[in-house]
Each structure stands twice: as structure tokens, then as C-alpha cells.
Amino acid sequence: MTKVTAFLSLFGNAVPQYLINKNYPLPKVSVFYHTIKSNTEPFTKGLYRTITPLQFEKDLDYLLHHFGNRFELSFDDGLSSCAEVAAPILKRKGIQATFFLNTAFIDNKELFYRYKAALIIHACSANPSIQQKVEQQIKKKVVDYVYQVSYRNRHELDGLAQDAEVDFNAYLKQHKPYLNTSQIQKLLADGFNIGAHSIDHPPFFELQEVDQIYQIETSMNWLTERFNLSYKYFSFPFTDWGLSARLFHYIYEKHLVDATWGCAGIKHELFPQHTQRIALDAGYKNAAHAIKTEYLYYQLKRPFNKNTIQRI
Numbered sequence: 001m002t003k004v005t006a007f008l009s010l011f012g013n014a015v016p017q018y019l020i021n022k023n024y025p026l027p028k029v030s031v032f033y034h035t036i037k038s039n040t041e042p043f044t045k046g047l048y049r050t051i052t053p054l055q056f057e058k059d060l061d062y063l064l065h066h067f068g069n070r071f072e073l074s075f076d077d078g079l080s081s082c083a084e085v086a087a088p089i090l091k092r093k094g095i096q097a098t099f100f101l102n103t104a105f106i107d108n109k110e111l112f113y114r115y116k117a118a119l120i121i122h123a124c125s126a127n128p129s130i131q132q133k134v135e136q137q138i139k140k141k142v143v144d145y146v147y148q149v150s151y152r153n154r155h156e157l158d159g160l161a162q163d164a165e166v167d168f169n170a171y172l173k174q175h176k177p178y179l180n181t182s183q184i185q186k187l188l189a190d191g192f193n194i195g196a197h198s199i200d201h202p203p204f205f206e207l208q209e210v211d212q213i214y215q216i217e218t219s220m221n222w223l224t225e226r227f228n229l230s231y232k233y234f235s236f237p238f239t240d241w242g243l244s245a246r247l248f249h250y251i252y253e254k255h256l257v258d259a260t261w262g263c264a265g266i267k268h269e270l271f272p273q274h275t276q277r278i279a280l281d282a283g284y285k286n287a288a289h290a291i292k293t294e295y296l297y298y299q300l301k302r303p304f305n306k307n308t309i310q311r312i
Contacts, residue, residue: 012293059287195233
């Protein structure tokens with residue numbers, strides 16, 4: 001949630017639902033989550049809001065009631081809670097969804113660098129002596145430091161983990177935060193879709209175009225071959241902010257992907273194959289609050305023609 005949407009969220013619920021139902025500016029309401037769990041896990045704490053199963057069902061009922069088959073649902077990061085918690089609820093309600101996976105993390109082989117940062121912070125907050133040791137090393141407050149570690153410098157987190165007495169490999173083995181191969185196969189057998197979310201979740205705006213293409217092509221081909229997919233769906237990690245029109249032309253013309261998704265809320269796109277989504281776990285109270293706030297933001301920008309993503 002940006003500062004602007006955070007401010008507008010104070011007024012979001014005042015938007016009449018009938019206006020949205022009647023005048024929603026896009027063909028579909030596209031929304032996504034990361035995890036559905038009864039409790040917040042340490043590796044996601046501080047990154048996005050954990051949606052409980054009860055709230056998830058309420059969100060789905062709202063979406064079904066007001067939008068019917070006009071909404072589409074997806075999940076980013078390929079977390080195991082998708083199979084364990086979300087999928088059974090979706091199956092019971094007859095709702096389709098797409099699960100976007102980072103290929104390096106499948107079967108719990110590696111951990112997203114931002115999740116590593118969250119685990120370091122969790123270890124420090126639980127033990128003041130560990131926090132003191134880590135902060136003596138980095139000469140800063142641990143919270144201020146670890147979330148500023150970039151993708152390019154992510155190896156720094158492995159060093160800090162030793163000081164924080166965090167074993168990432170042991171955490172992966174014990175807690176299994178990611179989907180494994182058999183869970184993915186079960187999702188496919190149950191009629192759900194899967195797609196790629198890059199290899200290891202870099203911010204694409206920090207990458208050279210050749211590396212952006214490599215992340216897309218490699219992860220998409222790996223999934224297609226491993227699971228015999230007849231389609232190629234890709235969602236951009238973090239955001240698709242700043243990505244060039246040339247990149248989109250290339251990945252569509254070379255058939256690296258069939259369709260792609262971003263996370264910029266209610267926005268029009270230059271490319272019909274690309275869809276912007278609303279993050280329902282970005283700090284909103286529920287799905288209705290998120291959609292009403294994003295709709296309000298859309299209408300406020302409308303007079304200034306700021307609702308179409310511009311790419312150069």
C-alpha cells in the first residue's frame with residue numbers, strides 16, 4: 001500500500017458498492033494474496049498482512065456476490081499454505097485460481113531474501129542479546145538495516161544469520177514454507193492453474209533487460225516442462241514498475257509467455273495480455289475495503305489521465 005492509498009483507505013468504505021458494480025472500469029476484478037493462515041508466520045511478518053481462513057471466506061463471498069465470474073484470483077510466492085489452506089476452500093466454493101511460483105524455491109530448496117530478513121528480525125526481537133550482537137556488527141538498528149539489503153547484496157543476510165543464530169536451511173527443512181512437487185501436482189489435478197513468478201524473486205526494476213528476460217524465460221520454461229503445462233502465465237515479482245514496452249513486446253512475440261500480471265491496482269494497460277491486480281493483503285481491512293479504496297484512487301486520477309500505465 002502506497003502513502004496515497006493508505007490515506008485514501010480512510011475514506012474507501014464510503015464509496016457506494018453499487019457504483020463499483022455498475023462502473024468498474026476493467027473487464028475483470030483481478031485480486032491476489034500471498035498466504036492464508038490462522039497465524040502470522042515469522043518469515044512473512046512485516047512484509048504483508050496474513051489473511052485468516054475466516055477472512056478469506058468472507059472476501060470470497062463478497063467477490064462472488066458482487067462480481068460473480070467477473071473476478072479472477074491469484075497467489076504469489078508459491079507458499080505451502082496455498083495447498084494446505086486456500087485450495088480446499090476454493091475447491092469447496094468452486095472458485096478457480098492461479099498460483100505463481102518461484103522455481104528456485106519449489107521443494108524448499110532456497111528462501112526468498114526478504115523472508116530471510118524477516119527471520120533475522122524475528123530472532124533479534126525474541127532475544128535482546130542476539131539483537132545487541134547483530135547491531136554491534138552492522139552499526140545500525142537491525143530493522144533499519146536488513147530490510148534495506150538489496151537483491152544484489154542478498155548474500156549479506158547469510159552472514160548476518162550466523163550472528164543472529166538463524167539457520168535458513170534448518171528452517172526450510174522443519175517448517176517447509178513453500179509448495180513441494182506433489183502439492184503442485186495436486187493443485188493441477190484439482191483444476192487450478194500455476195504460473196511462474198521468476199526464478200528467485202528479484203525486483204525487476206533493478207535488473208538489466210537481459211536479466212529480466214532470463215528470469216522470465218528460465219522460470220517459465222522450467223515449469224512448463226516439469227508440469228507439462230499447455231499455457232504460460234507469469235506474474236512479475238514486487239512490481240512491473242519501470243519495465244519497458246520493448247520487454248513486453250519481446251516476451252509476447254517470442255512466445256515466452258501467453259499472459260502476464262502486475263500489481264498496480266486498477267489500471268489500464270497498453271498490452272491486452274497484461275493485467276494489473278489489487279493486493280488484498282496490502283494493509284486493507286478486507287476485499288471490499290481494498291476494492292473501494294482502489295476504485296476511489298482510480299476516479300481521483302481519472303481527470304488527469306493517470307490511469308493507464310505508460311511504458312517507454
